[in-house]
Structures are given as structure tokens and as C-alpha cells.
Amino acid sequence: MKCIWTARADFRGWALVLLALLAPLAAAATHIVGGELDLQHKSGSTYTLSLNLYFDAINGSAGALDDNLTASIFNKTTNQRMADVVLPRVSDTFVNYTNPACTVGSLSTRKLVYTKDITLSAATYTNAAGYYVAVERCCRNVTIGNIVAPNNAAQTFYLEFPAVVRSGAAFLDSTPRIFPPLGDYACRDELFYYDFGGQDPDGDSLAYDMVTPLNGHATNPNPILAQAGPAPYSLINWNRGLGTSNQIPGSPALGIDAHTGRLTVRPRDLGLFVFGVRCSEFRRGVKIGETRRDFQLYVLNCPTNMAPTLQVRAPGSAAAYRPGRDTLRLTPGGNRCLAIRYTDPDPSSTLTMTSRAVNFTTATAPVFTSTTSGTVHSAGAPDTLTTTLCFPDCLDTGGRVYLVDVIVADNGCSLPKHDTIRIAFTAASLPNQAPVLATTFPPAPLPVSDDAPAVVRLTLGERYDATLTGTDANRNALTLSAAGAGFNLADAGMAFAARNGYGRADAAFSWLPTCDAVAAARANNGLLVRFRLAEAGPCEPLPQERLIRFVVAPKGDSLAFRPPNVFTPNGDGLNDSFRMPDLPVDFCDHKFASIKIFSRWGQPVFSSSERGFQWNGAGAGGLYYYLVTYTDGQKYKGWVEVLP
Structure with missing residues (x-):
């Protein structure tokens, strides 16, 4: 294990001092780490509304574990209250660290999920500007170091969603599933990164930015509101020198990639910091909704962790591959494997190799043909590890340059450090004509x-x-x-x-x-x-x-069915009876069942179950109506005139 024992010794002292200083405040409801609302379409007008609330398992009181919380829905244009929804708590789990070996006793987070199915009627939720949902709760952790009076700072969980009907048609939308929970801490003066990006079930485009967390109307004396109040919601107050673009100071300060949702910061100060992130969703270039998350990040002193290094050698070459300067050319039948050496200067480092296709599909990606992990600089272990990465014989780039990243990661705390080499290559496969x-x-x-x-x-x-x-x-x-x-x-x-x-x-x-x-x-x-x-x-x-x-x-042409519409029962031997010799043929369960003939007043005058029936029309005159029925329920209707 790379650094955990030294790290724990450092963390333990810092945490004990902090807890001792804050012991008199333990009774306060200072437990909220962060959270976000989520709205998912199920079917028809039914949606599932959920609140994910993150709870401080170290400093939070068990009495602050609410059995339910109330979400309020408002019209975005008028702030009219549309509904209040009581969300029961349905699950309570712990948030995992990226590397469980880096666990420290001063940081443990629980994820509480509150959820309920709701109905968003197409007759009601028609406002073109959309709607918003809010849940208000106080209070945040008293140990937060970048906002004013954190023990009195509340939180408003907030999301926006569009009308469920547009231009007379159903407009279905689910909020993006974003923000994997953050269980990790950051190390002072070390680059911290975390993927807050997500996916949208409707394929909408997502954009991320930093926002100041919402405070709202809840207070320390009144931490739980029976219902959320309407917007606008007050903001938390930053400490002097901090703001939306500088929520956690550092070089760089905390920021998020607008396209990928990747958080990065190299923090300069120790402590606990709150921050806010917004994810907006767009459909055809028009914003249709947003969801926000408030969260916290611990910054601690960590043992020095040096980054691992790797070296790649091209097939048949004794020289190291030079990224940005060399392009591999893989030929049919030639050596298509890379020799890789990787190491780490720290003692007892466990290293792991991976590869990632950059501009082509993973179906034709190269694969490792030998061990891709191991420990270096420990008793009985080597100083350097080796592996081989081979490109499939049938990989053909069609003359284009493909890129693949070769990555080595260590097991350092709080997050692994990496070394990456990007390989540029072209490949041709053996010729093979299609059958x-x-x-x-x-x-x-x-x-x-x-x-x-x-x-x-x-x-x-x-x-x-x-x-x-x-x-x-x-x-x-x-x-x-x-x-x-x-x-x-x-x-x-x-x-x-x-x-x-x-x-x-x-x-x-x-x-x-x-x-x-x-x-x-x-x-x-x-x-x-x-x-x-x-x-x-x-x-x-x-x-x-x-x-x-x-x-x-069936045999024959059903379109040839042209029953006569007149007959003359006068005994001259010409057209004396009504028959249907061209009836559609019997075909499996489609068989002639019966014919019934009615007068113009609906009185039955003739019926038969024989396919070769004849009606002589004795005593009849004028218009009559027939109904032919088949065994599969198909019917043929028409009329016939009886002339003297």
C-alpha cells in the first residue's frame, strides 16, 4: 500500500484537534454535505421525483436523519405553487472512496434517497417557461471554512424542468443523471480531479458551470420547512476574497469543464470547503432545464506522492517512442505489439496499466497480452514492470492516423497519479475479398x-x-x-x-x-x-x-368478387335467381359461414349456410340487402334489386 499509514497518522492528529475544538457545537443540526434533485419520466404522465441528500456521517446527529422531506413545485413565470410532494426516505448508504485504502476517519459520507412517483398532467403543466422544484433544509456543516456563519447556513435543493406539452404534442424530458457522489478528499498543493459529468436519458446536450450555493428560507431555529418557499432564494455568503469563480482557492482554483463536467483544483489551504455546480440541459440549442448540486471537499495534508512513469518502445525498435513526433506504421503480417516498461519512485507502489482509444471505436482497440498490474520497490518485487500491448491483425485505419492513450496509474492517496503516452499510428490489414x-x-x-x-x-x-x-x-x-x-x-x-x-x-x-x-x-x-x-x-x-x-x-383473386346487383325471377331461364359464384374462396379459418337477405324494412326474407345458395326471389320486388359472413368474422355487405 502506497501511502495510507503515513497519511492516517497525519490525518488523525488534524482530525482530533478539529473535533475537540468543535465538541460544544455537536448538538447543532450541522449535518448537510450536499445533494441534488432528480426527475425521471416513467410512462404517460407519471414521473419519479427524487432527492439525493448527502449527510456527514462523522459530525451529523442521528436525530437529523429525516424520515421524509417536502418538495414544492412552482410555475417558473408566476412562482405559483403547483404542488407539495412529501418524499419518504427509501435508502441510506455510504459513499465509497475512489480508493478504499485511502479511507480516513475524519471523512465519511452517507447518501440518503427520498423519492416518490408524481403526476405531471398535460392539462396542467403547460407553461412555456417551465417549472422548478425546491426542497429547503438547514443546516450545513459548522466546520465549513469558505462561507460566513456555516452553522446558520441553510440549503435549497433546486431543479428546473420544461412543460410536458409543446405545440399540442407531448414533450417528455428526464433530468440528466449526473454527479457521481464525491467520497474523496483533496491534498493541499496537489492537483485534485473528479468526474462530475453525467448522461442524459433523452440525449440532450449538457453544459456545466460553477454557481454559488443557494441558502433559501430555512434557519437554524427552524431547520425543516413544511413546504419550500417560492424563488428567489438567497445565496450563501462567501468569505472575503472568495466567490463563484474562486470557491476553493488554489492554482488553479476549483473549476469545472463546461463540456465534460470534470472538476479540477490544486488547493492551497487546509479545511472543509463547500461548492456549487450547475448542469443545464439543451435540446436543439434551447435550454429546457437545469439541476444543481451543492457539495463539500476536504483539503488535508498528505504524504508526498511521486507520479509513476512509463516508456513505450515501437515494434522492432530499441528507442523509446516519442509522443507528438513518431507515428507507428503497422503493416500486414508484421510485428504489431508495443513493449511497455513502467515504474514509480515511491516504495511499495501498486501500479496499473490501461489503454484508451481516442478517435476510434473500442471494438478494434489494442489489447494487453500480459500482466497489467503489480507492485514495485518492495521486498521481493522488481523496480520496473513490463507488459505488451498488441494491435489486432485486422485493424485497418484506412490511411488515417488513429490515437490511443497508454496510461499507468499508482495507488496514491487521495487519488491516483498518472503518466500517459499518446500513441499515433496507422494500420493496414491483410487483404480479404468479401464472399x-x-x-x-x-x-x-x-x-x-x-x-x-x-x-x-x-x-x-x-x-x-x-x-x-x-x-x-x-x-x-x-x-x-x-x-x-x-x-x-x-x-x-x-x-x-x-x-x-x-x-x-x-x-x-x-x-x-x-x-x-x-x-x-x-x-x-x-x-x-x-x-x-x-x-x-x-x-x-x-x-x-x-x-x-x-x-x-388464397388461390384466386378476391378483387374478382363482383356480386350481381339485379335479377329477374320471371321464369324465362335467364338470371332467374340470385347467386354469388365468385365469393372469396375458403382459406384456413376464413370460410363461408352464411348469407342473410333483408327487406328494406330490415325483415329477413332468406338465409342459407350453403356456399352455393340460390334465392329465387318468389313474391319479392324492389331493393333488398344482403350480409355475407365468414368464420373468421369478416363480413361482406351489399344490395340487390328484384325486377319483374
């Missing part, structure tokens, strides 16, 4: 795309056969396969047999549609089958595929 798939299926529709199926139309009882042939100029192993989308080929009566091999693969497909398959096809808008030709071997290209949709239809 060719030929079939007797009909051609795919234009324009051709991977997800555009060709359609095969069949009638019941009509066998369909097709062949598939795959060939490969490189004579790599080929495999033909077929899979149904949401169904099993065999269960639908489909047969597929493949003969795979090197350089060539053949397959036969056949199907005799049945009524069971027809029912499955109706449920799936036709039966979709994906035929695939895959190549095994070095640097194989993407598989070749054909997508076929099988549709089963």
Missing part, C-alpha cells in the same frame, strides 16, 4: 438495403423451393444459415439444409405452407427469414445476408 452469396430468391426491392426484404407470395399447398450458393475467392471457411424472425423454421414446416466448406457453401430451402403457418404469418405480418453467409478466417468481412418475407394468400 459472394447467390440465391434463387426474387431480387431485393430498390433501393437495396440490409433491412429491405424481398417478398415471396405463395398459395396454400404450393411448395416453394430455393437454393443458395456462397463462394469466396480467398477460400476461407464458409457457413450458410437461416433463422426466422420470432419463430422456429421447423415449427413453421420450413426445411433448410446446408453443405458448408472452404471456398464454397451450398444450401437448399423448401416450404409447403399450411394453415398453421398462415396463422403465424398473420401474427407477424408475414414470416421473415434471414439467410446468412458467414466467413471464418482472418479479418473476415461482415456476413452477407438476404432477408425474405414469405406471404401466404
